[in-house]
Amino acid sequence: MTRPAAARAIALAREGETSLRWLATGLGLAGALVLAGALQVRAESAVIVAHGISTFGDLKYPADFPHLDYVNPDAPKGGEISEWTMGGFDSMNPFSVKGRAGALSSIMLESLLTGTADEIGASYCLLCETLEYPEDRSWVIFNLRPEAKFSDGTPLTAEDVVFSFETFLAKGLTDFRTIAAQRVQGAEVLGPHRVKFTFKPGAEMRDLPEMVGGLSILSRAQYDRDKLDLEESTLTPYIGSGPYVFDRMEVNRTLVYKRNPDYWGADLPINKGRNNFDSIRIEYFADSAAAFEAFKSGAYTFRNENSAKQWATAYDFPAVQAGHVKQAVLPKGTKTTGQSFLFNLRREKFQDPRVREAIGLMFNYEWSNQTLFYGQYARITSFWEKTWMKAEGVPGPQEVAVLQPLVDEGLLPASILTDEAVLPPVSGERQLDRGNLRxxxxxxxxxxxxxxxxxxRRNAKGEVLKVEFLNDDPNFDRVLNPFVENLRALGVDAVVVKVDPAQAESRQRPPTYDFDIITGHAQTGYFSGGDLLQYYGSETADQSAFNLMGLKSPAVDRLIRVVMAAKSKDELTISTMALDRVLRAERFWVPQWFKDTHTVAYFDMYEHPETLPPYALGEMDFWWYNPEKGAALKAAGALK
Incomplete structure (x- = not known):
């Protein structure tokens, strides 16, 4: 039953309840039986049984949908797609802070629910056939597909689901266990293919079914047999139930995954036209310059270009001139990633917001965009940039109603109610803007x-105001060096500390947090909920791999709970605007830039649906390989 249908059934039951009680009084036992039956219908109708769940409103796809709208259901299977990443890897465990996990090392794992690339806040059954939940979402039951199995042929059961939940609750990255322990009462096996999650009374329930439904499901048999430990680094890949399995690796150089020809879910409507490549290969390089040279020679075949300079000036190599490499500018509808310079608030020198604001004034975005980026970018100004939830101007009456209690309690200054939302400073055409310097x-x-x-500059203790930018990409030096020069003109002892990617990851992750300023991502979701506790909550500040800046703000904590408790899209919008306003006022970031399109280059043997979905490029998901074009490239010697 869909959610609106269930609501109508409950309303009808309520409308008839008074007359039924009167009838029961007049008819004795017979009336009591009638009433009992009617109330039973009401109780049963309050439990929603569905093929998916959405945060607000209806799902786009009905239970009998044939395939996702944005795929080619007849896409051929075959070929290989290969991409690059920087650094190296020494582990195939993506859930531990120990070691550096290989790219796509969780690709083998599936979850009970999965999202789509053309909806926000919607999750559909993948490992489950249906889910059941009451209107208050205080619990959820997943009815698993009996045919679901791991890649080794063993069945995936409710025991594996509960084992996975309990393992993530006890081990691995601390973010999930902190949040789940607060909100999830427990998980229980109701049958071989039926599992129930119960949530704690008083917890914000809106996103909990989707949260537990998004958990990666591990094979208990493999975990025990191979003596795996979620907290330990290992080169043993996890066995999963997904369409791809591990194929081979050359540590720190190459990772290859191959399509499982016996994948149990290949014919599910949600998988039609997807998972089209026979293999996915990831090549590792020490720096981006070496990676680009390798692409030019055909060492890998698909590149989502992130350097504006290279896109503007470097795509004139022979493979492009010969038509072997295709360039494309494709639409991008996603919100921004929140890419920014992040302060480590655990450092005493950054605890004064005036220091953070002063440093932010020295980054000249306008000069950088014109001089370094060829005018290809726009400035990030909000944690919810490119969404309807971005705070703008002064708060309206509804936002004020959310913020006023925090002002009354002294958690926020009164100015938050009357000032415009904080925007990054605007600089002039010269690298050093004299007005911002003053x-x-x-x-x-x-x-x-x-x-x-x-x-x-020194403080009263004689300590020098020194600021270190941790950088693992030599190509980013051209962005950092002008910023450093501007800071030195201000009297700040600013330097760029160059490290390799492994060192950068080690220094940024808990419990080390050994950095002053890094380039990171201030993450948010469209329909944010419990994820905000990971990104900005005080409880995770000293153990989170996401709250890298170490934000501890009682006002932010309270607003996160308001966002999580929102019962409608309108409530969520207003509370998110208020949170955005307060996060920006904290000034723990210097926002960087974003691009409204995907600038991609690839060897001309890949094809994609004519209309791409708004929320994913999907080159590894729903693109496909054209064997005739691939053969022509190989015959021309364009590929290694």
């Missing part, structure tokens, strides 16, 4: 960082 000078002077005779 503003930053005033802020640091007020914060107690005075300029000495040597031109360097």
């Amino acid at each position: 503003k930053a000078t005033k802020l640091l002077d007020e914060a107690g960082w005075a300029v000495g005779a040597d031109g360097v």
